[in-house]
Amino acid sequence: MINAETPFEFVTVSYLTRIGNQSAGTLAExxxxxxxxxxxxxxxxxxxxxxxxxxxxxxxxxxxxQWVLADAxxxxxxxxxxxxxxxxxxxIAALRSDLCRVVGEYCKAFPHFAGQSALERFYFCESTxxxxxxxxxxxxxxxxxxxxxxLSHAGFYFxxxxxxxRLQLQTNDFSHWLAGGLGLATLADTVNxxxxxxxxxxxxxxxLLRLIDRERRKA
Amino acid sequence: MSETLALNRIPLEDYARLLGExxxxxxxxxxxxxxxxxxxxxxxxxxxxxxAEILTxxxxxxxxxxxxxxxxxxxxxxxFFEVTKSFHNALHGAPYHASQRDFDxxxxxxxxxxxxxxxxxxxxxxxxxxxxxxxxxxxxxxxxWVWRCHIDLSHxxxxxxxFLEKFVSxxxxxxxxxxxxSQQLPIPQYLFYPAIDPLSEKNQELDPEFIAExxxxxxxxxxxxxxxxxxxxxxxxxxxxxxxxxxxVKRYFDCQLVLAGGSASDDPExxxxxxxxxxxxxxxxxxxxxxxxxxxxxxxxxLQRASTIVIQKSxxxxxxxxxxxxxxxxxxxxxxxxxGIPIQIIHKHTGLLSHSVEGTAYxxxxxxSHPEIAVKLGENGHQHVKENFLITQKLKxxxxxxxxxxxxx
Numbered sequence: 001m002i003n004a005e006t007p008f009e010f011v012t013v014s015y016l017t018r019i020g021n022q023s024a025g026t027l028a029e030x031x032x033x034x035x036x037x038x039x040x041x042x043x044x045x046x047x048x049x050x051x052x053x054x055x056x057x058x059x060x061x062x063x064x065x066q067w068v069l070a071d072a073x074x075x076x077x078x079x080x081x082x083x084x085x086x087x088x089x090x091x092i093a094a095l096r097s098d099l100c101r102v103v104g105e106y107c108k109a110f111p112h113f114a115g116q117s118a119l120e121r122f123y124f125c126e127s128t129x130x131x132x133x134x135x136x137x138x139x140x141x142x143x144x145x146x147x148x149x150x151l152s153h154a155g156f157y158f159x160x161x162x163x164x165x166r167l168q169l170q171t172n173d174f175s176h177w178l179a180g181g182l183g184l185a186t187l188a189d190t191v192n193x194x195x196x197x198x199x200x201x202x203x204x205x206x207x208l209l210r211l212i213d214r215e216r217r218k219a
Numbered sequence: 220m221s222e223t224l225a226l227n228r229i230p231l232e233d234y235a236r237l238l239g240e241x242x243x244x245x246x247x248x249x250x251x252x253x254x255x256x257x258x259x260x261x262x263x264x265x266x267x268x269x270x271a272e273i274l275t276x277x278x279x280x281x282x283x284x285x286x287x288x289x290x291x292x293x294x295x296x297x298x299f300f301e302v303t304k305s306f307h308n309a310l311h312g313a314p315y316h317a318s319q320r321d322f323d324x325x326x327x328x329x330x331x332x333x334x335x336x337x338x339x340x341x342x343x344x345x346x347x348x349x350x351x352x353x354x355x356x357x358x359x360x361x362x363x364w365v366w367r368c369h370i371d372l373s374h375x376x377x378x379x380x381x382f383l384e385k386f387v388s389x390x391x392x393x394x395x396x397x398x399x400x401s402q403q404l405p406i407p408q409y410l411f412y413p414a415i416d417p418l419s420e421k422n423q424e425l426d427p428e429f430i431a432e433x434x435x436x437x438x439x440x441x442x443x444x445x446x447x448x449x450x451x452x453x454x455x456x457x458x459x460x461x462x463x464x465x466x467x468v469k470r471y472f473d474c475q476l477v478l479a480g481g482s483a484s485d486d487p488e489x490x491x492x493x494x495x496x497x498x499x500x501x502x503x504x505x506x507x508x509x510x511x512x513x514x515x516x517x518x519x520x521x522l523q524r525a526s527t528i529v530i531q532k533s534x535x536x537x538x539x540x541x542x543x544x545x546x547x548x549x550x551x552x553x554x555x556x557x558x559g560i561p562i563q564i565i566h567k568h569t570g571l572l573s574h575s576v577e578g579t580a581y582x583x584x585x586x587x588s589h590p591e592i593a594v595k596l597g598e599n600g601h602q603h604v605k606e607n608f609l610i611t612q613k614l615k616x617x618x619x620x621x622x623x624x625x626x627x628x
Contacts, residue, residue: 012245014619017410019401055602056568070566119574120556123398125410130619130626132248152241153606200602 001219004181007137008173010147012155013129013162015048020124027072028114030064031103033124039092040126046086046095047165048127051157054201061197062086063122064099071118077106086161087196090168131158141182141219145212148174153201160204161196174208187215229279229418234611237417246611249618250284258288258621259340263303263349265292269413269540270346270369276416276610277617284614291336293350299328303349306383309376310348311535317378329353342621351386363624366390367411371537371558372400391624396538397559409620412562413538414613415547415604421516422547425524433521437477437507444474446583447526449519449544451480452492452510455535457555460576462499462506464532467580469505472587479509479522524548528586528593532579533557543608546570546600551593553582563608569600 020041024030034042045063053060060066061082069078080102089095107114134155138144148156159173167176171192179188190211194204235243260278262270274290281288295303302321309315329352338356343364345353357364366387372380372395380402387393388404394411395401401408415422434441446465450456458478465476478496480489493510500506511518523529529545529552536558543563545552552570554560564570571582586593606612 012248014245014249014615014622016616016619016623019395019398019408019410021403023398052606053565053568053603055606056565056599058568060565060568066565066568070572120561121399123401125398128619128623130249130622132252132622134244134248150241150244152239152245154245155241 001140001142002182004139004177006177006181007139008144008147008177008181010134010136010138010151010155011131011158012134012152013131013158014154015044016128016130017044018126018128020126022124024122024124025117026115027068027074027077027103027107027118030068030072030122031100031107031114033122034064034096034100034103037124038126039096040128041124042092042096042099043162043165044125044127046084046099047162050086050196051154051161051201054153054157054196057198057200064103067118067120067122071120071122072113072116073119074106074113077103080106085197087164087170090164090170092165141184141212141216144177144182145209145216148205148212149209151205156201156205160201160208184215187211227279229276229283231280231283233418234280238605238609238611242611246284246615246618249615249622250281250286253618253621253625254285254287256287256342256621256625257340258286258342258344258617259337260288260290260344260346261293261336261338261350261353262290262346263293263295263300273414273610273613274346276419277614280610280614287340289337289340293328293332293336293353295328295332295349298324299349306348306379307370309379310370310372310383312371312374312376315376315379317376317382322382326352329355342624344617345390348383351383354386354389357389363621364390365392365394365620365624367394368400369396369413369537370400371397371535372402373397375402392620394620397562399558411616412559412608412613413540413543414608414610415540415543416610417547419516421520422544423520425517425520429517430521430525433518434525437509437522439475439477439507439525441525444472444527444587445477445525446474446528446530447477447479447522448530448532449479449523449541450531450533452489452496453480454492455533456480457532457534458492458496459499460534460579461530461532462496463576464530464579464583465506467577468583468587471584474527474587475505475507477507477509477522477526479507479511479519481511519544520548523550526550528553528583530579530583531555531560532573532576533560536560539563540608542570543604546597547604547608549594549597549601551586551596552600553579553586555579563603564600565603568596569603570596 022033024033049063065078065081138147163173175188175192178184194207302324333356341362346367392407394409448461529550531554533555538559556572566572573579573582
């Protein structure tokens, strides 16, 4: 069995939600908020919300899309916002730019909707992240599997979803280590293709464990 | 005298069975850096009310994690609690004539409690307005103080809030149940949800025999559709509106309506509302208006579990934890989009939101026509509560806050 030189260190994450100063009652105000809110706010309403609502696998993507759908009642714009896939982004700046583009173009095309009041206001919040080590590490595929099987949802989310922003690569901690630490590039790539929008964190983890088990049987 | 409370042990393993070992391991990891550091919770009542209910369950959990968390209760005379009750209502937006005498009473009791309470923990959490002025006891830079507001501050009485704001702005942070309740303050404001305990009598699993017995006791037919709203008899819970929505539903579906709340015997306003409800019910045998004993958690649990659909048609709401209670039991919920309810009900994902009597009736009819969607909403709702509104998550939020403050972020 291959032993990685650098172990995989399992950590977990917890988020505090800080209430921001901005809110929006119309699409035009949403656009202004998107342009001016902090990076932590964009992160909170996209990356973090996907983790905390992972069990919604039908049509929930981010808070902006949900508000546009349920409160601003603009299904077409909601669909466009929901279609933005956070896996395509390794920086908040790029994600913000696309969010602004989508809402901006919609407001330009339908100015009569831009100023229409929504049922409820949207409040911009932001995430404060606290990470703690779990005191567990892995050097082999067996240890790695065991560590993943015992992770909390938050720990799994941290390594599998929010890691893209940390790594600034279109991959996740698990794939990064499988490729770099164990030289299992094909497995790493397959793991990276698990769809986080149509799977819950539990079913993503189950798929990941099955892929690892298949690899272990080859050894 | 102030009071330090000792509470019964709740083994963490019991939660691990419900939530998974990984979640409990995570709590232990968050607690580890905080071991040996003191935490103090202060509120104004040991029993009754949501805050005491939450602290009763939170403290034993913290103890299981070897954390030094203490709960102290401030004390006051009748005059103090009359004033704070008026403040409470005024902060909810009720009319109130602010008087210097009231402010003086408030300050005098806070000063007396400052002399009695320890207030020397590294992390001090003050719950609600009553003990807010205890911040005067803080020595500059000595420890971390946070204020937890459990009430709806979206339309506060200006004079009362201006008075309190002077104290609140001296804390290191303030916590609110909804972004809508936050204020313009010079300190960080955090979103902290109330929580339910899955192991409490109100939420634990029940034997089907017990549920059947409760239904029989109140002459509710388990074979027919049961619509339920659990809440005290208060106009802000709109029980009359619920009956009107039920009447619209009844044109299309055979159903019963259960309106269950605490006894109105010691609440003059509740008694008036109860009369209005009975008048509106007009002796309809399918409307069960139940005055439950002051604390009947098992009966509430049984009624929620027996329901086909749970309603929460409030006109205003703090957080509305009855929604989380129903969702935890995998019940489809139709509720008003007010206060903290939209945080619990993500429209079309974890339940359905409504804005009127007619809208409430329509959403109920929709769910009765599409039971498969009702099941899905109930399942999603259960997951949503599991991730966000359980007592374990609440403790996790506190630990995260303390760690974040200790690390200076």
